[in-house]
Amino acid sequence: MTDNTLPTCLIDGEEVPFTPGQTLIQAATAAGKYIPHLCWHPDFAAHGSCKICTVKADGRFGAACTIEARAGMTVENRTTELDDKRRTLLQLLFVEGNHFCPSCEKSGNCLLQATAYEVGMMSPHFDHFYPDRPVDASHPDVLLDFNRCIMCELCVRASRDVDGKNIFALSGRGIKSHLIVNSESGRIKDTDFSAGDRAAEVCPVGVILKKRVGFAVPIGGRKYDVSPVSAQVGAQAPTREEA
């Protein structure tokens, strides 16, 4: 299976080939190996902000989406130590927003939820913030529920880099960081956003939701209900060289 012409690194004791320039998560994904992640997406430049993909590469912690694979590199990924840290990061995300899965139509298709299942998050552990984040239902075809935003900036990247519309941005600093809509009113209806945009389908959680299709697939039959996220690693390697 291993292509002998390619250099390899060692992820959790398994040889993983890579093309020079590939990041660890790109190489792992191409080899069908799962590295937990939220803000990384194979079609977009790495963001390196959520830190869920943190691995130990040659003994040092780092985000697998920003570390270039090197020949002979030894990488720890799904160890108890790392999954414990990932669980803590997820718990922090859960208590910072309002993540009520039973009333979220993204439930079962949500990468945040699936990742939390994957690392066995049984409780939020910390005290909840219960922030006040009004929804924006002004657009005829799309609903924005900011309660669930984890600030991965995938919609920012998609709208800017693919759709060329630059509709989303993060505003504020630190704990006051939040997603905003780039229109004078701040409302999505006053932008040229459309349900066909890449940004409309890239949200890993339940912030950007197309209207009228929320329960087309019933709870229980959804993406991560069928099999865990770790069993759904895309066979196709991201080929684009990341900057």
Next chain:
Amino acid sequence: MADRKLRVATTSLAGCFGCHMSFLDIDERLLDLLELVEFDRSPITDIKHCGPCDLGLVEGGVCNAENVHVLREFRKNCKILVALGACAVNGGLPAQRNHLDLRDILAAVYETEGGLARGARIPNDPELPLPLNQVHPIHEVVKIDYFLPGCPPSADAIWKFLTDLIAGRTPHLGHGLIHYD
């Protein structure tokens, strides 16, 4: 395992009893369970106060002063206390009032909502427990030993959890049984 039966208490705080219904959904496995446990305070026995127990299952978060008293009674009496279901784990649906002002909510429900009797007022009987400003998951009030998420956790999840725990294993749910929805 102990040669006596384990004593189990259950309660629903700011919950809908859906988790208790799901518990009953273990169906005939209830008979197997009753070989191993006996119930103390629970809607199943109608015992009103909790005595010393091995295991306490708490459904629902805390939304009023009485919930806090009951939760503390459980913590005081139960060696192992379990948050059963989404509301106990993160506040759940009742906690979705948390960004609203309590006075505004009560006024909307009891005074200004259409179809109310003339002169309707916010109930203020001394027997009514005072609502808290916000609904909280139970781990924000007392120490919780185990969490079983789900709205509700499925009967199979509850069964797996209880059998693991009774057998002295750390409960492990795995894919298909761990659910937040």
